[in-house]
Every structure is written in structure tokens, then in C-alpha cells.
Amino acid sequence: MARSSGFESGDLADAALHVLLALVQPRHGYAVMQFLDQESRGTIALGPASLYTTLKKLVGAGLIEELDGDDSRRVYQLNTKGREVLVSNIERRRQLLAMADHIMEES
Amino acid sequence: MSTTSRMGNGLAISPEKDLAMFADMASKGKHLDGVAMLGHGWRFTDGAPEDAVFDLAYEGSASSDYFDIFQAAGWTPVLSLGDTHIFKAAPGTPPIHVGTDSRREELARNRDRYLRYSATTVVAFVLVILGIGMTSWNAGLEVVLVVVFYVPVVYTVFPLVGYWRRLNTLDRSR
Numbered sequence: 001m002a003r004s005s006g007f008e009s010g011d012l013a014d015a016a017l018h019v020l021l022a023l024v025q026p027r028h029g030y031a032v033m034q035f036l037d038q039e040s041r042g043t044i045a046l047g048p049a050s051l052y053t054t055l056k057k058l059v060g061a062g063l064i065e066e067l068d069g070d071d072s073r074r075v076y077q078l079n080t081k082g083r084e085v086l087v088s089n090i091e092r093r094r095q096l097l098a099m100a101d102h103i104m105e106e107s
Numbered sequence: 108m109s110t111t112s113r114m115g116n117g118l119a120i121s122p123e124k125d126l127a128m129f130a131d132m133a134s135k136g137k138h139l140d141g142v143a144m145l146g147h148g149w150r151f152t153d154g155a156p157e158d159a160v161f162d163l164a165y166e167g168s169a170s171s172d173y174f175d176i177f178q179a180a181g182w183t184p185v186l187s188l189g190d191t192h193i194f195k196a197a198p199g200t201p202p203i204h205v206g207t208d209s210r211r212e213e214l215a216r217n218r219d220r221y222l223r224y225s226a227t228t229v230v231a232f233v234l235v236i237l238g239i240g241m242t243s244w245n246a247g248l249e250v251v252l253v254v255v256f257y258v259p260v261v262y263t264v265f266p267l268v269g270y271w272r273r274l275n276t277l278d279r280s281r
Contacts, residue, residue, distance in 0.1 A: 030179030
């Protein structure tokens with residue numbers, strides 16, 4: 001049975017959202033992993049197979065692009081559509097957190 | 108350089124047994140470096156004992172980028188067999204797959220591929236059996252034909268069952 005991870009609908013899982021955040025600046029695949037590890041102080045651990053799969057899906061969904069360059073390593077960056085999806089996913093999570101705060105305050 | 112061979116357990120069916128064997132052999136100074144026994148076993152070369160864990164990933168179009176990402180995560184490529192890539196790392200290294208999505212995707216891709224292969228080999232085998240049933244050939248030729256067309260069935264259906272079982276196990280654990 002096929003499973004949707006939200007790449008088509010734009011409702012992204014956390015791992016894809018993390019990768020999109022890292023690709024606000026152009027980065028190699030392995031640099032994405034290092035960036036997320038540093039920025040999250042080790043709390044975001046993305047396995048290499050998971051990262052590679054996520055990058056391929058984001059490219060396939062048209063949310064990130066490979067940049068041309070002399071380097072043999074692929075460099076990825078968020079494109080316009082990817083930025084829109086990133087912003088909407090952050091907003092969705094903001095709303096969720098606001099709802100959670102509201103519920104907790106009333107409890 | 109001295110080498111040792113060990114029978115494999117079927118990487119598509121129970122990879123965890125072979126991965127545990129690689130780690131055990133490495134701890135004894137015997138390092139995985141290839142296949143043996145016509146692809147049914149593993150070859151190890153002697154070296155210094157090493158404390159390592161092993162894991163595998165499947166990728167049909169593995170580029171240098173792919174391996175860079177694994178290296179950066181602490182996983183050293185050991186051996187690639189087609190689209191199956193075996194890696195080793197120091198114990199405690201974060202796993203290759205975090206969560207089940209990427210592992211599931213790999214297994215589903217392999218299941219679908221082997222489903223196509225199996226359909227082809229089974230149809231070919233059935234056609235040969237029907238052909239033998241409908242015509243009268245030399246008995247020796249018939250045996251050769253049955254064997255030649257049966258072997259690919261085994262080598263495609265067994266991995267298919269393996270990938271299917273692992274996928275079902277993964278789905279039940281979600």
C-alpha cells in the first residue's frame with residue numbers, strides 16, 4: 001500500500017521540514033546533516049539513508065533544486081515553491097503550538 | 108594475505124544475521140571484503156581486531172554524494188553488491204535509518220523489483236514445463252531445460268519472499 005509522506009500535499013513530516021530549513025542556504029547533502037546537528041545541538045539526528053531519501057523526494061516534489069557548480073558533490077537549495085511550503089509548514093506548527101498552549105492554560 | 112569464508116544467511120531474507128556475523132568476524136580481526144561460495148557466502152581477510160557495527164542500505168544510483176553523506180555520518184562503505192551497500196561504523200554511531208520511512212521505501216522498492224523478476228522467471232518456467240508436456244524431447248534435454256529455468260525462479264522468488272516478509276514486519280511494528 002502506498003504511503004504519502006506529505007511531499008505532494010505540502011504537509012511535510014518533521015524530517016523533510018528540517019532538511020528544507022537547512023537548505024535556506026545552499027548546502028551539500030552531508031553539510032545538511034552537520035548543520036542540523038549543530039543547530040539543534042544534537043537533538044535532530046537524521047540518518048544518512050533517511051537524509052538521502054528525503055533529498056531525493058524533495059527534488060522530486062520540486063521543492064529544492066540542485067545547483068550547477070564545479071564541485072563534483074551535489075549542492076541543493078530551496079526554490080520558490082519550497083520556500084512557500086516551508087513557510088506554510090512553520091505557520092501550521094505555530095498554530096499547533098498556540099492551540100497546545102491554550103489547551104494547557106485552560107487545564 | 109589469509110582469507111576466510113563463511114556461509115551467508117541470505118541478505119534479502121535475514122540481513123541481521125549476516126550483519127551480526129560481520130561484526131563478530133571483525134572483532135576477531137577478520138574483515139569483510141567480498142563474496143565467496145558462488146555468491147552464497149562471504150570472504151574475510153585477516154587484519155587487526157576491530158569493534159564495529161554493520162548495517163546496509165539499498166540505492167540503485169549511488170553516487171559519490173551518497174557515500175559522502177554516509178562517511179560524514181560515521182558510516183564507512185565496506186562492500187557494494189549491485190544496489191546493496193554494506194557499511195560499518197564505530198559502536199554508538201547514530202543509525203543509518205532514523206525512523207522507518209526510508210527503510211520501508213527501500214524494502215518496497217526491492218519487493219516491487221523482485222516481483223517483476225519473479226513474474227518473468229515463473230512465467231518462463233511454466234512455459235518450459237508446458238512445452239515439455241506438449242512435445243516429446245530428449246529426456247536429457249528436458250532435465251537441462253527444467254534446471255536452467257528453475258534456478259532463476261529460486262533466485263528471484265526467495266529474495267521476493269524475504270523483502271515481503273521484512274516489509275510486513277516493519278509495517279506491523281509501526
